Amino acid sequence: MKGAEALLKAMEQEGVEVIFGHPGGAIMPTYDALYDSPIRHILVRHEQGGVHAATAYARASGKVGVVMATSGPGALNLVTGLADAYMDSTPVVAITGNVPRSLIGTDAFQEADVTGVTMPITKHNYLVQDVNDLPRVIKEAFYIARSGRPGPVLVDVPKDVQLAEFTGSFDVKLDLPGYKPTLRGHPRQIERALEALEKAERPVLMVGGGAQDAHAEILAFAEKTGIPVITTLMGLGAFPGTHPLWLGMPGMHGTVAANRAIYHADVILAVGLRFDDRVTGKVSRFAPHAHTIIHVDVDPAEIGKIVRTQVPIVGDARLVMRELLRGAKPLRLATWWRELEEWRTRHPLTYRPRPHLQSQEVIRAFYEATGGNAIVTTGVGQHQMFAAQFFRVSRPRSFLTSGGLGTMGVGLPFAIGAQVARPGELVIDFDGDGSFQMTLQELATVVKYKLPVKVVVLNNGFLGMVRQWQDLFHAKRYSEVYLADSNPDFARLAEAYGIRGVRVERKEDLKKGVDAVLETDGPVVAEFKVYQEEGVFPMIPSGASVEEMITEDPRQEVGA
């Protein structure tokens, strides 16, 4: 058996069913072996599309996503996607080819120091030097990727290693003496957390992306205690967005109720989140009244990194929530809820209706038409925030977006990965005209594998989010953000790929457009021409605190 076959066999042992990838010289032996392998391969048009698809596959399925690429340029095209997966703690294994061992370090054709380049953006990486190491390396790579705090792992395999005769064994034991994630929370800390919650008058439960699999425990805990729940962008779906205990999303574009709740809270229970600056705003003014912050995270390095923590609990969110649930008691929070209710009813998420079609109403229309029953992916920008605000996800692993890195262009490849992972489900990508154009060549992948994804391009003719900041903080000097003069006709572009194209320009046609998208069996690209100068509100300017929140579009007062 050749190294390439051993590589695939080792992956089969890890339960790999599908690989996203793009071939090339240095990975050809493995592609050759793939020809006879039961593992399915999805050919993407750009490696970045492959790694994003693998990321979404992992997030939608709970399994490890796998991407494969050739050496040098192929592997380097993975960089953004690996960084994205790293920031959002997603288990991805990337297999890259490399030049033969004898050429490593000689600036050979298509050579790059890929393990060096990806060191800071992977949880771990390997350069395989001995063909007989392949089963061990693959076993470790998958274990490291999915256990503890999940993350991407890269395995670089020189071409001659893929071609070498494998004489080793597949019966390998994990031996990682320096890697032992702590999964069970410390009982004393759990006790302290329960004590603090019991005495709390204004507690909140903050839920992040790391808690997606603890959704059942979180729901039970919230219902038992009556505690208000806030989900971060990455945590959306980990708690039902339709639940009366839900206050919304915190942070820069979060709800007034969520942000005020954190501001006035005396005890915060934070589960599986890392206090990103888009969530905290100015850290010194974050939760100034909280005497106790309980932080549950499987990665000890996250605890105390940004905010001071009185009760640190290192452990798996699900196991810790189970323990907390066991000791939880109903809390008396009537006064607190009266305050919360007032903020919630006085400042609901809303927008000023305009004569033009608006992104918010497009998203709301899709939400209503689907009853929220869809997996949503997004690009990055205003449309992403509108999707987070107006599409209420209620199931875990169903809102896939780039949180930590904020990578434009993930929308379509994320939709591809999600659709491959959950073929029977409706997958909608709410994309921006800017974001979509970063990876739209993956429409070819959609066609090739007949993936029925629905791409909804909210075309505002601008790099909208940047334009909004220029509007608010740069005296409307719209430097290099105008797209409308050069955007393609998105519907016709889709048709060029053989995909149904839909175009909606007027408010009156909204419903017809939404229906057209949802009634189509296969893939659709629907372009909604929306109001160009919309802003996302509420907004807390970067580095500011809740007190400086702009709750409504300031331009409205001047009669815009």
Next chain:
Amino acid sequence: MRHVISVLVQDHPRVLNRITSLFARRGFNLESLAVGTTHVPGLSRISLVVSGDDRTLEQVEKQLNRLIEVLKVTDHSEPHVERELALVKVHVGGLEERLAIKDIQEAFRARVVDVAKESLILELTGDSNKINSFVEALRPFGLLEVMRTGAVAMSRGERVLKVREKREEAV
């Protein structure tokens, strides 16, 4: 504050690269780094000198611990032995200076390891302060080359840096 940290690592290729890249990426201030093997095959030990406040140091330790090949991290706040080796090539003008340098050499218990017509190489081990003073004492004669290894450190007494027991078998 200055801290001396010992790190026990598996001596895989690139492990040093991972550690320095971590310091660069997280903006930790690394003053010196010394690496060598241990008596256990496959394990190396790294001594780092780092400066920063308590919070930074906590992050340094935690981030080092995240590396898969790092087995153990200790911040030597407890009584410990710290040593650095320096080689100093100093200019020697004439007999008078040669004698003056000899006095310094004796006071510091340094060794002469090379003698040439117009220079000497002196070898000294000691903690970093001692070496600083030694170098300063020789400066007026004309320093030609100074080479220091960076500090290595070990806890006093019973405390040893070894691989912790398996705590939990994760699935």
